[in-house]
Amino acid sequence: MTGSKGDLSRRSFLAGVTGAAALGLPQRARPGGQVVPTLSLPPFLARPTTESILVSVRSGVVDTTARLEIRAVLGPTIWSAAGADRSVPAGEFVRWEIGDLASGSAYDYQVLMATPGEDLAPVATGRFTTQRVGEVGFTAALTADPHTGSFAEGSAPVIALDDVVRNVQRDRPEFVIALGDNVAWNTSRDYAQYDDFGANFAYTMYREHMAPLSVSCPHFGLIGNWEGESGKFPAESAALMATVRRKFAPGPNNLTYPQGGSPNEDYYAFDWGPVLFVVLNVQSYSAPSGSLSTPMADVTLVGDWSLGAAQRSWLEGVLAASDHPFKFVCIHHPVGGNAATSMETLYGRGGPRAALVGEQRLVHEMMREFGVQIFFFGHDHVFLDESVDGIHYALPGSCGAPWKFGREVTGYQRYWPDSGHGRLTVRPERATVDFVDQAGRIIHQFAVEPV
Structure with a gap:
């Protein structure tokens, strides 16, 4: 090596x-x-x-x-x-x-x-x-939803993750943003956790499979609905899972960057060259307003999805203070939902279809006001690029989870049901996003200009 x-x-x-x-x-x-x-x-x-x-x-x-x-x-x-x-x-x-x-x-x-x-x-x-400053170029990667810990070694989803890691490594990115559901185990989404056995196993496996990349590519992680940190769980359960996450996959806290964030390392912002990246947590600060219809549900009503008052205020302050030519928001799924069925809507699916639903409407209005060009998200396990009011809602596929949710689930009319990753190439005059499938082929590309 x-x-x-x-x-x-x-x-x-x-x-x-x-x-x-x-x-x-x-x-x-x-x-x-x-x-x-x-x-x-x-x-x-x-x-x-x-x-x-x-x-x-x-x-x-x-x-x-x-x-x-x-x-x-x-x-x-x-x-x-x-x-x-x-x-x-x-x-x-x-x-x-x-x-x-x-x-x-x-x-x-x-x-x-x-x-x-x-x-x-x-x-x-x-x-x-190290972190770049000013009008300089760089390459970064975006991954989503490997669900590491759910699948056996040698299985197709684990092979997909290894292929994607290899493809990302060839891009030589300066960092990777992992958009959530990075780990999962059979009870982590549906039930509170009273020991750390499942989390330790899943994060160990994640570290092992990310290793060829993580030795030379800093990792920025997000919270998804399988990390065991949902707001529906008792505080002591979510705190236990957060402790494991911070041990295995440490991230920025409120003191790491001038933009601040959460002491729990679950939301933060940083700049790299001409780009401001804002990383949000839709899971931990959303709480059900009543009983849940199924164990998989995180909220009772789609309006229950929330960043919480502190994170929402922080987001507005970070965006308002930024004069970066490029601004990108990253989250596991919108702060709302609008999918093909009521159950999937409640589950936070729908991406751009949910742009004006629930609290996502407030987030979308902030992005319009302050010039955000891309809203990166995961959760739906396909590639998607759709613009709403000039903002690209971009989903860079799945790097492991085998369930490719189609039109009957998400309501998406145009998408790519492939495993892979997103490659972000930034130059002062343009930022380009390539959707790269598991075989290493570019299946879609779009670009945004500075503001």
């Missing part, structure tokens, strides 16, 4: 040092008998800013000493330690908040570990780019 963003499949990745413990393999021995530890979960990058980034790993089956080293791609070839060495118990998560970086710059990093009394040796490497 190298520090570059090459074409690295999950199979070849897990065949390396980093993935050995994840497969239950023994520790690797070096000549002379020294045992080199392995990681049970490889590096996961998050919270990239102009001067910092978070790197998270999980140690393997033995106690170790750990160090993270970094060097600028265009700077001296000497590695510098990011802080003091750490003593890490077996199976524990380790985080490094790397600071004093330069904006818009590429860095290599390596994680080194050793068992007591042995010399430190590399167990994982990667490369990342």
Whole structure:
């Protein structure tokens, strides 16, 4: 494995040092008998800013000493330690908040570990780019709905996720936005959780399958209706699931970026070059107004869908304060619904058909007033691009979930029932979105101009 963003499949990745413990393999021995530890979960990058980034790993089956080293791609070839060495118990998560970086710059990093009394040796490497500022170009990726944890290893949905991860990796994006339902298990949507077994399993699997990408591509996650954090659940259940999420897939909090957000890391905003990205949480702040018709339902009435007063006020303030040429909003599904049936409408389906329904009308009016060009969402597992009042409601497919909801469910007249991802290419004069299917082919493209 190298520090570059090459074409690295999950199979070849897990065949390396980093993935050995994840497969239950023994520790690797070096000549002379020294045992080199392995990681049970490889590096996961998050919270990239102009001067910092978070790197998270999980140690393997033995106690170790750990160090993270970094060097600028265009700077001296000497590695510098990011802080003091750490003593890490077996199976524990380790985080490094790397600071004093330069904006818009590429860095290599390596994680080194050793068992007591042995010399430190590399167990994982990667490369990342810090947050860009100003009128510069970049490429990013958008994924949705893998439902990782619901399907067995080797199944078609898991193969689809691996294919999409490989395709995204070839794009060499500077970050990925995962639009929710990133994890799922059989009870996570319908019932409160009183232990973290299902969540731990699902997030572990997600980290493993995202690994070829996450070692060099910072991750921005969203809350979907399968993460177990719905507002219909008791607060202690949702809080337990949020704790697992923050441990396995940390994200920005209210202090990470100037735009602020939630201390719970479930909504936030950041800019990258000329683009403002606003990431919303439609699940946790919506509560049913009465009894639920089925366990799968999150709300009683479509008007129950809500961002909550605090998040809604924050959204308006962030959009009003922005003078970015491009503004994109990301959410799992609209803050409302308007699908082909009343049950699917209540479930939040319908995308652009729901633009003027319930609280989504308020969100849509804000987007019109403040010049938002794209509303990215997931949930419906197909590719869709439809404009409402000049705003693209864009759904970048599903990267795993096999259910491709058609016209009889969503009401959509024009859509693509393929697995895949969205590729966002930004230049100062234009932002282009490509819908890329599982085979790596572009099946649709649209572009927006700066405002």
